[in-house]
Amino acid sequence: MRLRLRSILPPGWVLFLLTLLYVLADGVVLAVAMVFEHRFSLHLYTPWISQYVLLLGCALLGAYRIIAIHPLFQADYRHWLEASAWSARKPLPAGPVHLVWQDAVVLLLIGMLALRYPGVNPMDFICTFLFTYLMSAVFVLALVQAWVLPYAMAFGMGGVVLAQRSSLAICAIFLVLYIIAWVELRRTLRDFPWNLGRWEAFLRSGTLKGPQRQQLLGWPFQLLSPDRATPSLPFHQALLISLLSGWWVYVLFLSDSQPGEAEMPYWAVVMIGAFCRVVVYCTGYLPPLNLAGRVFRMRWIIPGYDKVFLVPAIVLVTGYVLPRVLLENGWQASSVYPVCTAIVLLLLFLPGPTLRAWRLTGSHRIYPLMPKREFIRI
Amino acid sequence: MISVVDVTQHYGVRPVLRQINLRVSEGEVLALMGPNGMGKSTLLAVMAGVLTPQKGYVEINGKRRRSSEENELAIRKQAVYLPDHPWLPRNRTGREFLMSIGELYEVEPLRLMDHVERLLDLFQLRDQADSPIRSYSSGQMKKTSICSTLVTEAPVLLLDEPFSGGLDPSAILALKAVLERLAARSDMTVVMSTPVPELIEDFADRIAVIRDGQIIACDTLEGLRRTTSCTGSLAEVFQRLINPHTAEHIERYFQRS
Numbered sequence: 001m002r003l004r005l006r007s008i009l010p011p012g013w014v015l016f017l018l019t020l021l022y023v024l025a026d027g028v029v030l031a032v033a034m035v036f037e038h039r040f041s042l043h044l045y046t047p048w049i050s051q052y053v054l055l056l057g058c059a060l061l062g063a064y065r066i067i068a069i070h071p072l073f074q075a076d077y078r079h080w081l082e083a084s085a086w087s088a089r090k091p092l093p094a095g096p097v098h099l100v101w102q103d104a105v106v107l108l109l110i111g112m113l114a115l116r117y118p119g120v121n122p123m124d125f126i127c128t129f130l131f132t133y134l135m136s137a138v139f140v141l142a143l144v145q146a147w148v149l150p151y152a153m154a155f156g157m158g159g160v161v162l163a164q165r166s167s168l169a170i171c172a173i174f175l176v177l178y179i180i181a182w183v184e185l186r187r188t189l190r191d192f193p194w195n196l197g198r199w200e201a202f203l204r205s206g207t208l209k210g211p212q213r214q215q216l217l218g219w220p221f222q223l224l225s226p227d228r229a230t231p232s233l234p235f236h237q238a239l240l241i242s243l244l245s246g247w248w249v250y251v252l253f254l255s256d257s258q259p260g261e262a263e264m265p266y267w268a269v270v271m272i273g274a275f276c277r278v279v280v281y282c283t284g285y286l287p288p289l290n291l292a293g294r295v296f297r298m299r300w301i302i303p304g305y306d307k308v309f310l311v312p313a314i315v316l317v318t319g320y321v322l323p324r325v326l327l328e329n330g331w332q333a334s335s336v337y338p339v340c341t342a343i344v345l346l347l348l349f350l351p352g353p354t355l356r357a358w359r360l361t362g363s364h365r366i367y368p369l370m371p372k373r374e375f376i377r378i
Numbered sequence: 379m380i381s382v383v384d385v386t387q388h389y390g391v392r393p394v395l396r397q398i399n400l401r402v403s404e405g406e407v408l409a410l411m412g413p414n415g416m417g418k419s420t421l422l423a424v425m426a427g428v429l430t431p432q433k434g435y436v437e438i439n440g441k442r443r444r445s446s447e448e449n450e451l452a453i454r455k456q457a458v459y460l461p462d463h464p465w466l467p468r469n470r471t472g473r474e475f476l477m478s479i480g481e482l483y484e485v486e487p488l489r490l491m492d493h494v495e496r497l498l499d500l501f502q503l504r505d506q507a508d509s510p511i512r513s514y515s516s517g518q519m520k521k522t523s524i525c526s527t528l529v530t531e532a533p534v535l536l537l538d539e540p541f542s543g544g545l546d547p548s549a550i551l552a553l554k555a556v557l558e559r560l561a562a563r564s565d566m567t568v569v570m571s572t573p574v575p576e577l578i579e580d581f582a583d584r585i586a587v588i589r590d591g592q593i594i595a596c597d598t599l600e601g602l603r604r605t606t607s608c609t610g611s612l613a614e615v616f617q618r619l620i621n622p623h624t625a626e627h628i629e630r631y632f633q634r635s
Binding site: 216217218219220221224225226227288289290292293296297299304356357360361362363364365366368370373374375376377378 | 387388389390391426427428429430431432444445446447450451454455459460461463464465466467468469470475478479482483511512516519520523526543
């Protein structure tokens with residue numbers, strides 16, 4: 001058991017430091033209370049600083065369970081595993097990335113320590129541990145392109161906000177998320193070794209310098225490249241992001257104490273979304289004719305270029321009209337704005353031209369916008 | 379082959395190109411000449427796909443620019459553009475940069491390494507090849523950008539003022555020699571602009587003279603001599619075409635002083 005505990009716990013010096021901090025936090029408050037006893041009654045003393053030290057310890061422990069133990073973040077360990085006879089059916093040599101009964105023992109100890117604090121629910125400490133554990137797992141899974149947990153987490157955190165002070169409900173949400181994390185971590189371990197692409201160098205050296213440099217080709221090669229990889233959003237991702245945004249508008253709507261201000265998240269999504277689409281499409285891709293040319297040559301509209309403004313315009317109009325129509329038809333405001341958010345974002349993501357088609361075939365003038373910290377103009 | 383069909387371009391009110399029609403055959407070297415601000419760079423940019431003209435179109439090897447994603451990518455693979463002011467990655471070494479460009483154009487790795495070494499030797503960049511580009515002089519940067527165009531091994535080169543930008547005499551001679559050798563090949567098509575007639579008169583198959591956004595003459599050197607009734611160098615022929623009164627202006631200037 002000692003060995004197993006060691007494999008899931010941070011190094012001894014970290015534990016020592018945390019323990020010292022915890023004791024000192026209590027000691028300082030106690031000392032202050034004793035020195036100023038004539039002003040403060042000792043019985044009013046509550047070890048309020050140490051409870052935050054305990055929370056910090058829980059958070060660190062949760063993150064450590066993934067960041068320090070998962071092979072993704074340790075290049076040498078990962079490469080050794082690749083070369084060895086290890087398979088996902090066997091336990092990971094450096095310790096398990098999923099939670100084991102030793103974690104329960106640690107959490108139980110923390111829970112018992114938490115009982116010292118009056119009015120504090122020990123479940124809060126366990127939730128803190130689970131939150132950082134799950135967030136670290138999200139990070140790992142996103143890097144290996146496994147998106148189920150990241151999306152589940154994004155949806156689930158909305159549930160956590162809605163559950164507010166119900167620790168039991170929050171724990172239940174975290175439990176469901178943990179089951180998803182467990183399945184996904186096991187699945188991705190079965191897919192080991194992972195093709196990390198441009199993240200490989202980042203995970204090895206802690207810097208993006210290497211892979212970034214490979215993509216730095218300057219002008220004209222960066223913009224007139226024969227295989228320019230243009231970022232694109234697959235349909236299922238567009239759908240999930242739209243639903244997720246709708247869900248968060250719903251969460252913020254319900255958690256907002258002033259219903260009059262609850263439309264704000266919706267309008268923020270509509271305006272920022274339309275603006276971002278224009279920025280993404282038009283940055284570095286200018287109209288072939290400037291404003292004076294349009295006016296004096298009577299070419300008010302350049303169809304081949306101005307088509308990029310069509311979708312943002314439709315989004316703004318739909319964003320304005322749709323909620324009013326639905327409200328007039330008796331829909332509840334709490335469902336109108338989330339539904340409209342999802343629809344508006346789908347409208348923003350799905351209609352063409354795709355970014356790739358626009359950059360390759362649009363009627364624009366390519367204007368190289370190169371950051372001067374990375375490029376030199378001759 | 380490059381076809382420029384009825385191309386008209388305005389950035390604003392003033393037309394920069396007016397109904398340009400031009401055909402450059404495969405294996406031909408065409409030099410674009412003309413006074414400053416007359417549309418040479420814009421015409422090259424239109425050919426390179428940097429901008430869509432208001433009217434007309436450009437075809438390269440039978441594919442129309444920006445007509446479809448597939449066509450555009452195929453053209454980009456075949457036609458490489460060297461702008462007059464390229465941007466180079468500050469923190470990459472010259473060798474890294476050239477290797478990346480070659481890889482982008484899918485040059486076979488061993489041939490690419492060999493080609494890079496030969497280019498570094500040709501343009502006397504070997505000593506700086508493993509230093510970051512930010513430490514280069516402007517002439518060395520220009521050489522690097524020329525090398526980046528050549529390393530692609532693309533059959534169509536669109537070069538905007540390749541001789542400018544601080545090239546030293548040996549680099550100018552090297553580039554001239556390279557272009558002469560490319561001109562001798564039947565599979566290389568080169569369109570280049572230059573303000574210096576002496577540099578291109580030895581190897582340009584045809585010279586297109588642009589003034590006020592229009593091609594006022596496009597012929598071989600002999601053809602241009604016949605047109606202008608001038609038996610002198612390309613510089614003299616060019617002067618006759620662009621500004622036949624230059625000699626008078628010079629005389630008048632010095633008479634008054």
